[in-house]
Amino acid sequence: xxKLDAKIPEGPLAEKWSKYKATxxxxxxxxxxxxxxxxxxxGIAGAPAAASLAEMGYNVKVFCFxxxxxxxxSVAAQGGIxxxxxxxxxxxxxxxxxxxxxxxxxxxxxxANVYRAAEVSSDIIDQLTAQGVPFAREYGGTLxxxxxxxxxxxxxxxxxxxxxxxxxxxxxxxxKRQIALGKAQMFSRQQMLDVxxxxxxxxxxxxxxxxxxxxxxxxxxxxVLATGGYGTIYYLSTLAVQSNGSAAMQAFKKGAFFGNPSxxxxxxxxxxxxxxxxxxxxxxxxxxxxxxxIWVPKAEGDKRRPNEIQDEERDYFLERRYPAxxxxxxxxxxxxxAKERCDNGYGVGKTGLxxxxxxxxxxxKQGVKVIKGKYGNLFAMYEKITGENPYETPMMIYPAGHYxxxxxxxxxxxxxxxxxxxxxxxxxxxxxxxxxxxxSALMQGxxxxxxxxxxxxxxxxxxxxxxxxxxxxxPEFVEAENNVKATLDKFLSIKGTQTASSFHKRLGHIMWTYxxxxxxxxxxxxxxxxxxxxxxxxxxxLIIPGTASEINQELEKxxxxxxxxxxxxxxxxxxxxxxxxxxAHFREESRSESGEAxxxxxxYSFVAAWEYQGEDKEPKLHKEDLKFENVEVKVRSYK
Amino acid sequence: MKIxxxxxxxxxxxxxxxFEKYELDGVDAEMSFIEMLDYLNEKLIKEGKEPVAFxxxxxxxxxxxxxxxxxxxxxxxGSETATCQVHMRSFKDGATITVEPWRAKxxxxxKDLMVDRNAFDKIxxxxxxxxxxxxxxxxxxxNLVGKIDADKAFEAAACIGCGACVxxxxxxxxxxxxxxxxxxxxxxxxxxxEAKRRALNMVAKxxxxxxxxxxxxxxxxxxxxxGIGIDFIAKLNREYLCASFSEAx
Numbered sequence: 001x002x003k004l005d006a007k008i009p010e011g012p013l014a015e016k017w018s019k020y021k022a023t024x025x026x027x028x029x030x031x032x033x034x035x036x037x038x039x040x041x042x043g044i045a046g047a048p049a050a051a052s053l054a055e056m057g058y059n060v061k062v063f064c065f066x067x068x069x070x071x072x073x074s075v076a077a078q079g080g081i082x083x084x085x086x087x088x089x090x091x092x093x094x095x096x097x098x099x100x101x102x103x104x105x106x107x108x109x110x111x112a113n114v115y116r117a118a119e120v121s122s123d124i125i126d127q128l129t130a131q132g133v134p135f136a137r138e139y140g141g142t143l144x145x146x147x148x149x150x151x152x153x154x155x156x157x158x159x160x161x162x163x164x165x166x167x168x169x170x171x172x173x174x175x176k177r178q179i180a181l182g183k184a185q186m187f188s189r190q191q192m193l194d195v196x197x198x199x200x201x202x203x204x205x206x207x208x209x210x211x212x213x214x215x216x217x218x219x220x221x222x223x224v225l226a227t228g229g230y231g232t233i234y235y236l237s238t239l240a241v242q243s244n245g246s247a248a249m250q251a252f253k254k255g256a257f258f259g260n261p262s263x264x265x266x267x268x269x270x271x272x273x274x275x276x277x278x279x280x281x282x283x284x285x286x287x288x289x290x291x292x293x294i295w296v297p298k299a300e301g302d303k304r305r306p307n308e309i310q311d312e313e314r315d316y317f318l319e320r321r322y323p324a325x326x327x328x329x330x331x332x333x334x335x336x337x338a339k340e341r342c343d344n345g346y347g348v349g350k351t352g353l354x355x356x357x358x359x360x361x362x363x364x365k366q367g368v369k370v371i372k373g374k375y376g377n378l379f380a381m382y383e384k385i386t387g388e389n390p391y392e393t394p395m396m397i398y399p400a401g402h403y404x405x406x407x408x409x410x411x412x413x414x415x416x417x418x419x420x421x422x423x424x425x426x427x428x429x430x431x432x433x434x435x436x437x438x439x440s441a442l443m444q445g446x447x448x449x450x451x452x453x454x455x456x457x458x459x460x461x462x463x464x465x466x467x468x469x470x471x472x473x474x475p476e477f478v479e480a481e482n483n484v485k486a487t488l489d490k491f492l493s494i495k496g497t498q499t500a501s502s503f504h505k506r507l508g509h510i511m512w513t514y515x516x517x518x519x520x521x522x523x524x525x526x527x528x529x530x531x532x533x534x535x536x537x538x539x540x541x542l543i544i545p546g547t548a549s550e551i552n553q554e555l556e557k558x559x560x561x562x563x564x565x566x567x568x569x570x571x572x573x574x575x576x577x578x579x580x581x582x583x584a585h586f587r588e589e590s591r592s593e594s595g596e597a598x599x600x601x602x603x604y605s606f607v608a609a610w611e612y613q614g615e616d617k618e619p620k621l622h623k624e625d626l627k628f629e630n631v632e633v634k635v636r637s638y639k
Numbered sequence: 640m641k642i643x644x645x646x647x648x649x650x651x652x653x654x655x656x657x658f659e660k661y662e663l664d665g666v667d668a669e670m671s672f673i674e675m676l677d678y679l680n681e682k683l684i685k686e687g688k689e690p691v692a693f694x695x696x697x698x699x700x701x702x703x704x705x706x707x708x709x710x711x712x713x714x715x716x717g718s719e720t721a722t723c724q725v726h727m728r729s730f731k732d733g734a735t736i737t738v739e740p741w742r743a744k745x746x747x748x749x750k751d752l753m754v755d756r757n758a759f760d761k762i763x764x765x766x767x768x769x770x771x772x773x774x775x776x777x778x779x780x781x782n783l784v785g786k787i788d789a790d791k792a793f794e795a796a797a798c799i800g801c802g803a804c805v806x807x808x809x810x811x812x813x814x815x816x817x818x819x820x821x822x823x824x825x826x827x828x829x830x831x832x833e834a835k836r837r838a839l840n841m842v843a844k845x846x847x848x849x850x851x852x853x854x855x856x857x858x859x860x861x862x863x864x865x866g867i868g869i870d871f872i873a874k875l876n877r878e879y880l881c882a883s884f885s886e887a888x
Binding site: 076499 | 650651667669670671673674675677678681684685687688689690692694695696697698699700701702703704717719720724726728749750753755756757759760763764765766767768769770771772773774775776777778779780782783784785786789790792793796797799800823824827829830
């Protein structure tokens with residue numbers, strides 16, 4: 001139990017963070033230059049954390065596997081970033097944002113962390129603006145805002161449909177400045193392959209130089225993982241194809257607990273699968289639901305062109321089922337509703353696995369120019385991929401794997417159960433409970449990076465001032481490197497017949513079928529067996545051309561797929577254990593009479609934190625009980 | 640569909656490269672160009688041959704990873720498109736398609752179709768930022784930004800750093816890339832303070848890294864996947880010229 005102390009500060013919710021900050025240990029500016037920090041990942045959490053820590057005076061080493069820090073997948077976030085600024089005078093507040101996130105997350109997030117995320121949200125917008133991020137503005141020059149799902153205020157700041165890119169480039173530019181000043185050192189095209197623990201503390205990482213294939217050892221006083229989510233577990237997802245769960249799995253296997261691994265968001269508005277070789281699904285921003293109306297034909301199997309179907313023959317099923325929120329219900333609710341219609345034969349398109357997202361009424365009312373101003377790049381992207389013009393024909397969309405609410409378990413300091421190992425942004429489990437609300441990912445990642453980790457990492461480092469960074473020749477580093485090398489050699493020695501991608505594809509299929517939008521006991525048990533079989537096959541029939549001492553993209557893929565296979569088992573184990581439905585985790589056995597997800601609060605109001613017990617052994621469950629002292633726990637209703 | 644491919648193969652930065660020919664059957668018109676190459680690689684690996692190394696990640700034309708020179712055009716056919724959004728329906732059945740890496744002295748080939756674009760990062764390090772620490776920012780509404788300026792700044796900021804402009808340019812110039820960042824920040828009150836220093840430093844770094852000069856041909860604009868226009872180059876020239884007269888460093 002002692003390991004699972006969330007370290008939530010005492011005091012009233014609204015004062016916890018400010019009081020805690022005021023009493024945290026500090027490191028004097030003179031001492032900061034003696035302390036080294038490793039940051040892995042350069043997305044919306046990693047780049048800001050690295051830059052901010054470097055600004056304070058620490059020596060920061062930053063790693064990414066891409067050729068440039070600017071390519072981290074946060075770049076693809078589209079719709080926006082939330083902030084409780086009440087810019088629209090519509091009753092927004094820190095508490096309201098906090099409440100929306102707790103409710104949106106179906107009461108499975110930690111109150112104190114969520115409140116803090118809401119509290120720093122406004123500062124993020126100020127910071128990004130000061131960096132030159134061109135947020136959308138009104139003619140008068142003030143910030144423009146829009147609305148996202150699951151809320152009734154307009155608190156989302158945006159830069160057309162490329163908000164993630166702009167927000168990421170803000171962090172990237174801050175990082176570039178620190179590199180120019182010599183405080184941060186960039187290591188790109190480096191794949192992290194293990195975390196090194198010395199005397200119980202995280203003291204470094206092992207990486208592979210993706211150009212030369214050489215192994216590298218890097219030591220520091222603290223390691224910050226900002227390595228993103230693992231939605232690519234489904235193979236087809238909205239994530240970049242190289243996004244992965246490997247760093248989290250390396251940490252897990254070294255003793256860091258994994259929180260709520262089965263909480264994976266399925267995003268309702270993605271372009272449906274178009275061919276069997278498809279390697280990725282494209283997200284169409286949730287912001288489109290501000291103006292688009294979702295429908296299917298009322299008649300089963302209606303194959304007419306959408307524009308031939310009259311209004312009275314259309315079923316605007318979200319508006320029908322959820323009149324209060326309509327098309328702007330949270331993502332989990334929207335995804336399941338679309339699946340329900342398609343499963344019952346009302347789906348559209350070639351495969352019947354799609355629903356319409358229609359802009360006819362919005363274009364009629366606001367004109368093409370206004371709609372183009374709001375969503376121009378999204379419409380263009382849709383047209384490029386599908387060959388259809390959404391100004392004239394409704395878009396076809398279907399849910400796809402997207403964001404992982406689950407991740408490494410962290411305490412209030414964003415530190416994992418391994419001292420000195422921090423996890424920030426999507427890589428941790430903390431703020432989104434069982435379902436994330438739109439435009440909250442950039443908010444949480446940036447909040448962690450700019451305004452939370454710099455304080456909490458300092459608090460940790462205050463006790464490390466007199467400790468020297470261990471030598472990279474110490475036995476722990478040597479052993480870690482040897483283990484990694486042995487694994488790579490094993491991959492290369494199999495010389496089988498199936499590629500890493502083909503295994504990933506099959507794993508994705510198992511996960512989507514049994515651990516996707518709907519889950520049940522039988523299916524999940526079947527998944528465990530199938531994953532175990534796949535694992536055996538993977539380790540006996542994998543083929544990788546080339547060697548480890550050159551650019552070898554197949555080898556890179558294999559390392560990720562190997563981790564995905566173990567992560568899949570962990571996800572399914574967690575999903576089996578949680579016999580309730582909550583947020584994105586929908587257990588068929590636990591639903592209300594009207595078919596909505598039904599939580600079982602007296603049994604499952606906890607964070608499931610899993611501890612690794614060894615290769616192929618069932619992990620051990622630790623429970624962090626969730627206490628709700630500031631919100632009333634209710635049935636989540638968007639009707 | 641059946642297609643013929645003519646692909647640049649090069650073992651590493653030092654090796655001599657050459658075109659390799661492949662024939663590929665069973666290509667689906669709905670495949671993206673990248674999925675077609677995945678399909679080719681899957682086949683090559685199973686035949687015990689070397690797959691083709693190339694870069695791609697987001698498949699949404701936003702990360703800027705993909706960098707293929709297809710049939711003489713950076714990012715292939717179609718305007719305002721990155722390689723990842725080119726689909727096989729853009730090619731005829733039986734077509735021969737030539738695929739090369741970006742060709743520019745400042746972007747050395749690493750392997751096959753992969754190039755080193757680190758020079759772009761170096762240009763950004765030379766000044767592509769506003770000097771502000773976390774915690775120092777004033778209220779975002781304290782400095783009003785007119786919608787027209789904000790939109791124009793966004794247009795420039797949409798650059799994905801892919802390098803198509805350099806690959807398209809007969810001089811391998813990075814002027815559009817530099818112009819986009821200099822313009823974005825010069826258009827906003829937050830970036831104005833350092834505008835002169837930024838223009839001078841970024842241009843100096845670009846020259847130092849071996850990129851060629853801009854001769855206003857406009858190929859960069861024509862091939863830019865984000866449609867960034869050469870009016871930003873005019874803006875850069877103006878910023879640079881003004882800075883040269885007034886900023887002595």
